Amino acid sequence: MNAIRSSIQLKILLLLLGLALPPLIIVGWLGLSSLNIARETAVVEGTNGLRQQATANLRQRAADKAQLYDTALMSVQQQVETVAGYALDRYNMPVTVFSSDRVWVAPRPTDDLLRQYANQAAYVRQMIPILREMVAKNPLVNIGYIALEEGGILAFDNEAVIDQLLTLEAFDPRVRPWYLKARDAGATVWTEPYVDANTGLLATTCASPLYDRQGRFIGVVAFDLLLKTIQQDLLTVDVGSSGYALLINTNGDVIVRPDMQADVRWDQPYRTENLLDSTNADLRAVAEMMVGRQSGVQLIQEQDQASYVAFAPITTAGWSVALIVPANEIDAPALATGQRLSESQSRLWNQLVAVLLMIIVTISMLGLLLSLSFTNRISVLREGVQAVAGGDLSQRLPAAGSDEIGQLVDAFNRMTDTLQSKIAELEENARQLATLNAVSNELKGILSWPVLLETIPKAVCERFGFDRAVLYLVDGDVLRAVSASFGPGNESQAQQFLAVANTKPLRLDGSSVEADVVRSRKAIIIDNPWNNPRVDKTKQAASASRSYVQAPIFGRNDAVIGIISADYKLSQRPVQARDAAQLLTFASMVGLTIENVQLYNDLEQQVAQRTEELRAALERAQLADRRKSDFLASISHELRTPLNAIIGFSTVLLDDTDQPLTPTQREDVQSINRNGRFLLHLINELLDLARIEAGHLNLEISTVDLQQVAGEVCDTVQTLLRNRPVILRNALPATLPMVAADSDRLRQILFNLLSNAIKFTERGTITVSAQLYDEVNGDGKIERYVAVSVSDTGIGIPLERQQDIFGEFVQIHGRRSRLGGTGLGLAITRKLVLAQGGRIWVDSTPGIGSTFTFTLPVAQSALLAAPVGANVVMP
Template identity: 90%
Template sequence: MMNAIRSSIQLKILLLLLGLALPPLIIVGWLGLSSLNIARETAVVEGTNALRQQATASLRQRAADKAQFYDASLIGVQQQVETVAGYALQRYNAPVVEFSNERVWIAPRPSEDLLRTYAAEIGYVRRVIPLLREIVASNPLVNIGYIALETGGIIAFDNEAVIDQLLTLESFDPRVRPWYVKARDAGTTVWTEPYVDANTGLLATTCASPLYDQQGQFIGVVAFDLLLETIQQDLLTVDVGSSGYALLINANGDVVVRPNMQANGRWDQPYQTENLLNSTNTDLRAVAEQMVARQSGVQLIQEDGQASYVAYAPITTAGWSVALVIPANEIDAPAIATGQRLSESQSRLWNQLVVVLLMIIISIGFLGLLLSFSFTSRISVLREGVQAVAGGDLSRRLPVAGIDEIGQLVDAFNRMTDTLQSKIVELEENARQLATLNAVSNELKSILSWPVLLETIPKVVCERFGFDRAVLYLVDGDVLRAVSASFGPGNEDQAQQFLAVANAHPLRVDGGSVEADVVRSRKAIIVDNPWEHPRVDKIKQAASASRSYVQAPIFGRNDVVIGIISADYKLSQRPVQARDAAQLLTFASMVGLTIENVQLYNDLEQQVARRTEELRVALERAQLADRRKSDFLASISHELRTPLNAIIGFSTVLLDDTDQPLTPTQREDIQSINRNGRFLLHLINELLDLARIEAGHLNLEISNVNLYNITSEVCDTVQTLLRNRPVTLRNAVPVTLPDIAADGDRLRQILFNLLSNAIKFTERGTITVSARVHDEVNEDGKVGRYVAVSVSDTGIGIPLERQHEIFNEFVQIHGRRSRLSGTGLGLAITRKLVLAQGGRIWVDSTPGIGSTFTFTIPVAQPALLAAPVNIDTTTP
């Protein structure tokens, strides 16, 4: 009876299972098969499109990368051409010195007569050859460099062997070559269209820059040749498939580089190349129009009955564009093949799923019968265990319930409980580590001493994180230096010995050591067997004798590696685990900013102390000098001006008294008294002028001034100082100069001071006053017109090392060698007066040859008022 009841219950359970399982299984199976079919078709289409998009995007990127590469390369060539042009322009007016006897070309062919006729120009271009040779050797794209002059058609190459090739031609004149004509006409750096090179007979393009002298006259051209064959070979290295190719076109649509381009013309005839804007292929013509318009992109075109993808991008520097042409079948073939494989794979999966569904339906009846005998009691046990774990009892484990699904579920439940319990333990450990890191961070942040911080870091690694030994390395330029180490209590001598060994031969950051790998990879590295590791430094390993250690990078600001920290378990003899490496890496990431902050703090503290002391000393000196100068000026003004005025007045009366004529001897003596008295009064006035300028009490009356008239007046005045001396004073100021905006009296004072200074130090020869108009950039960045006035002499000159002192107060470079002594204030006052009127002053001098003082004054503007304008000249 009981068996019948149990069988009835089992039958009901079986029927219940079949009733609950089969309908959903059939429905799910049908939906799954339908969804799988849809997914298969979608995957094929989307996979094919995705691969095609990826391939075209990659093609676009390759074109952009190649364009960017050539743009950078051509910018470099253009900058090198302009560098040579700048150097050549600097050397244009330099004295001719024969540096070499290298051969140059003179149009139409070199000859002895032409070599003699253009000796100066040949010497000039030979000085540029070493720089040409150096730059050409450093740039693999450049075939040859040269400089050509308008005078004589002279041209010099970095390789004089080119002359031998030119000698085989009937004649060669660089002034008619395309690169020369285009640079001369453009007046700026240019890139030429393809032409046949006279030297190599190959197709070439040229970057050329014109040369102009200071008067704006055209001198010649500096140019570098790039063989199109070199660029073509480089383009062929781009991965464009077996049938693809690459090409370059210029701003006119002409093909610059294309596979199999040949120089099919004479060197002295224009080269004819294909123009894509005139192509009969409308697709190709449309792409060419986009390239000429400096656009980038990818387009599908039809060429010779075949579909091809064209990726193009502009090269800004030369005005070119690069294009990569790849047949569409080479791009679509991988995508189509992949889609076919997806379709086949999903078809097999469809068949397998149908078989599995049928097997499940057949097996479910048999399995349901077995399950009905065992699942009831074990599910009850499982429910009790789940309720216990849900209540917080993680120590609860279920008894073994067999090897079937319920038994596996019980085992999985027990494993889940074990994992959950271990994760909680791990979280607690991580929380303790974070607390330790936080405490260590706060402890290190409180250290402001650089040596103390370096010594503390390895100790913290050992004391707080359980390592036995630790070493701190910092990046010092190109090497890693061990700055501190902790080898445990009582092992201080071993730590110092290791530091000495490690720093005896510092490890290079770009070397082949493990430490260098850590810096480059920016990851922690565990070395388990350092004795046999090929990248471990043997000397350092012998000093440490470690069996296993970990090294982690230390990051500073901007995520830059500033050092590494190494740690091991030498004393406990246990290997380093991944968990140890992660822990050390976390600490290293935290300590980097602390190291940089303390270093910056110490550097800043030292700089502040040093600058404070320097400012204090400078302030004391300035105050002392100011007091002395004030006392000196007050004494001079009070003690000397009054008696000097009396002496000058009485001597003038004696010279003008006609009632009692003076003897020649008396008149000469009185004239000497009068002249020297006036000279002393002039010196005193200079001191007072300097005081007024520095106090800001000097007012300038700016108006339109005729420079020629004032120069003539001053030259007439100082002629008396040249009496009975073999010195000629020349006024070479042009009458046609425009008016300048200046204070006329102060301008006279400036010219008088400069001419007096020239007369003092010129025993014989010539003193020349000249002027010219030139443009220069103002302080506000705008270009203004100025008149530059120069006073040149043939005197004793000024040593180069002392020229920077001559505009300082109370400085006399040749005080004892001049006929008249002075205070050393004339040039200082002159400089302040020039600056106050918006100009500047400088000197060019050679000892034994002479000096030239030059100052600038702004040209008067048309809107300048005729009435004087008072300007405050407070010295800044």
């Protein structure tokens, strides 16, 4: 057998080699061509790989240099901020360290200026030791100093700088670039290049502003870095013989490059090259990426030469570093390596051609000798495969021996049997899924709770072939049968079963089969329910089922909300595992539908109930409001008649000269008259409020002279200020235009506001003023208004209560005022102002006073003559 198998294996191997001869020739030719292409590709890829490695190294050098400068500049910035913090701590503190170090006073230090700013000079001298200490620690820093806004005082870590400054005509640090930029920015900054007044070289400065505890600007602490020092450091970067490095700032200005020179005076602005304005488009693109805080490597054309630019951002100062290297210095090693790869690939190509020719000759000879040894059986196998591929799954191949081909034929026949069974199973599953999808779509369209409960068991019977089905739902700690379908004509039996099942609901913590389904969350098949101790005998007698299946229904959060029970009572066939799986799939699908419909019906009921409650509450509120208004109007009218009589009789008694009253009697009658008038005023306020709320307020809008009305009201309330240290001022301007208002209601508004001011002002001034302003309405048109203000120097109103004072029956300072009240005056005033097209508001500070302001529209006849008013900012 082994010999036969080995012979067959040998024959198959030889036959495959023979059949592969034509393709091998083609593949060989293609392989040689591909090898040639691969050789060229290897050279290119190798060259590119080396070039990429070189550019990656260049990028890494740029990133390392950026990181190094970021660390160094961060150190400088931290030192500057440390000195600034120390300077702020020592500000306004007694001088403990006295020094004779020289300091600078702008524009030149003199004895008079040094005496004038002696305290400031002593203060900055205290900073010199820490400046020296910080500068000595950092080799990048050229000099450190502190300058004050007051007097232009300037102190250096090295007082020899002052000797250099004395050679200049004048020097004021407050106009230097580092000082101005730090003061304007209000934070630590790095400056653009400028010419240092001390060294005459290009420098950049890290400067931090100083502010006292009140936020006032004091001066600036700054450290200078000479660009020459940074240039020398950059030249140490390995960029080849022709490469160079540069730094640019956030504006694209070149800060450092090898050929930069200070070609202007120290007091003139230094103009450096801006790469964003370069005529070279490649260089501009690189500059834009550097300004955008990006990093990378770009190939550019510069002065007829290709160069690589590697760049990286310096975070601390907002700069970017760039390393520029000619491309030929990067590509030279890669090109040399590519040449060596090309030579090696050529040798391999020649060897492969020789081997391929030998293989072709060998395969040709073997294929001619052995190609006919076993073609017959292969042909039979091919025909069988073609028949199965055409859809004929009944095709079976005859036995073909025990060798590999025979085993292949047996495996083919077994595969055909399995395939036929699986296709039948897939067709059945597809039918079931289509049924489930159709049932799901039907149930989703049902929103009625009773209809849904009735439809679910019917769908189980009609769509899945069961004879009977019952739906149970969880109700607290029990299961209740809510619907059943026992087939056409058996509706009475279904209702009888529901009545029996719900006579004694099944408890979830009980020992019934239904409780086991809920707890186990799995479908259970009961084959012999009469002898099952977990089956309720009463319910079994009502159903008389011989075999049935029960599956759990899952709702939201994977909770069991019920079960479905189904059987084949009429067909008398037992329930299979396949039936249980089908019912379990349906139960899993229907759970969310049950909960959604239940929530929908509950929500409908809640909305209807709440709508009815709100309607009833609204009717009660409207009735109560009408009754309140009617009551206020009625009681006000009833009280005014006797009050008018009391006021009239008391006035006659006071004015009767024929029968004069005794002092005691006069005092009592005056009290009756005064309190009667006050009570009448309160009743009038209630009556006004009732009229306004009932909509019975009638306004007679006309052209009114505001100055005249205000004068009359001021004369009326002047009597309330007798013997009191309060001055009433009428400050209305004479050029005030006419307003459109009801004159009587305008008097009432002014009287209420002035009375309110008098109540709460013990001493000081009450002022009536007005001004014009223009306001844009909702249509975008400009309208002219007059804003009238009543200001007092009274006790004021707390901010948190200013929104409440215009409410009805609100008294913020009821117990502190000289006179009592109902708390209706300001509420009525607000309603009267709004009714005349205006607005009213209050500005008040407790202990200082209050200002009530209301607006009235300017009369149309006065608009053309009135001057343009100022735009008043309204709250």
